[in-house]
Amino acid sequence: MHYDLIVVGGGIVGLGHAWAAAKQGHTVAVFDNNSRAEGASIRNFGMVWPIGQPEGTQRAISLRSRFLWQELGAVAGFPVQECGSLHLAHHDDELAVLQEFAASTAGDGLDIELVTPEQIAALTPSANPNGLTGGLYSRSELRVTPPTAISSVSAHLADAHNVQFHFNTPITKVDSGLVTGSNGKTWTAERIVIATGAYFQHLFPEAHAAERLKLCKLQMMLTDSQPIGWNLGPHIASGLTLRHYPSFQGCPSLADVKQRIANDSPELDRYGIHVMASQADNGGLILGDSHEYGDDIEPTDKAEIDTLMIQELQKIMTVPTWNITRRWHGLYAKHPSQMCFVREVRPEVLVVNGFGGNGMTLALAFSESIINRWHKSAQWEVLHGSN
Incomplete structure (x- = not known):
């Protein structure tokens, strides 16, 4: 199957990219090693935490994410509390x-x-x-319940945007325009995002090592x-x-x-x-x-x-x-010195990682910015019905 975007990793960073692309009409697939997201995205306080972000760009991203969480909670049907x-x-x-x-x-x-x-x-x-x-x-702070929020977002993306979720599907190799699963099956895409969080040793470990994650x-x-x-x-x-x-x-x-x-x-x-x-x-x-x-x-x-x-x-x-x-x-x-990092490890293949404990606070807006920049750099062909 061919998609506009393939995302490897079903946590909040991966879902943020999938949602941003799907809202622009792109076809999207998300791959995850497990039967559901099981990493840091469901093992946290559920705090959207602008007060912890330094003023400037990072604060602005957190406040944009705050708005996006409210939008996402409304359309996906999970509670987003303005608790402060x-x-x-x-x-x-x-x-x-x-x-x-x-x-x-x-x-x-x-x-x-x-x-x-x-x-x-x-x-x-x-x-x-x-x-x-x-x-x-x-x-300024919000509260979500992480397992509820992540599962609700995944369901919403599948139901409302036809995002294809491939759970229990480890990806073992990524090239430009192509991902390969552990079963030898392949899928193709115009662009690929690798958002595997703490499990970065499995794909492009050298890129992560260079960032001293x-x-x-x-x-x-x-x-x-x-x-x-x-x-x-x-x-x-x-x-x-x-x-x-x-x-x-x-x-x-x-x-x-x-x-x-x-x-x-x-x-x-x-x-x-x-x-x-x-x-x-x-x-x-x-x-x-x-x-x-x-x-x-x-x-x-x-x-x-x-x-x-x-x-x-x-x-x-x-x-x-x-x-x-x-x-x-x-x-x-x-990441030891930055909010996170983005690296193009192959043409049209991005690794996005290193948010530390700020993924719930920053990921939605940061992912949106990545997809918007990609979209503006070269208009994607929307491949409806091409799968």
Whole structure:
């Protein structure tokens, strides 16, 4: 069969390219090794997180993705909640960072405000009032439930745009205009996108190695359903999170936060722990997370990491139940110095990878930009009925 676009990889980056091309009337096929998406796209908080993106191009991409998530949720029939986010400060240096961020241009494009402990209590029932000095509330963040969203997007693309999904179909070789499956079958296309995330060793590993991509493993948990009627409200982030996202790097007081944590809790730095919470559609709380890179990654999870995360979460949050019903880990590929990378590894074959933990936040708009540039560079022939 021949398509306008073949996408290898059924996660959010691959689906973003498939959706953008299908909306322009192109014929599209998506190939995935498994019976459904099983990688980082379904193993995350479900946070669309503009507040974590540095101002400028990356922030603009995140805000465009925010709009696209709302559009996609409406047409594909899955919930996209405008929940916002709330960074809690339980130390003076954390509050200083939030104040500096709010006063600078770093928050441009976001709908943010500093909030008092009293205002925080009205936003969420979860904030631990002990030692709470204030917070930063942003209305810009969204919430989706990852497995629900990814499966709904795939179904919508198949039903509304006739995107052909080839699950359980590992692609073992890619040339210009041609992909070959592990069963020896071939498919052809005008253009091909490789979006395999953490599983980049299987296709064009040399291109990924040249970008010095590194794997990151994160551990996460899900609590039992909270009582009916109890709602987390916005995504919750602690002061630990300030040292993780680049949007806060220009705040002078961040050095004090980092030094205090390094002195008092070096184990948090060792495992890259910063704690956040989001509410899943079953009422439970998604909790995390940790970051182990490269040679530090082991196939088994560490109970110590889960214990540390719960301890830190309980310092900033009070919730009806902390009973953990699920534990898992995810893997993603992170570029060491850029938002992501795009490389043409064969004529009309692009590798798109390296979003790190920002795939849900950036992928839809970034994929749209790739498809738009491709479309403008040479008008694709729409091959309706040519399969």
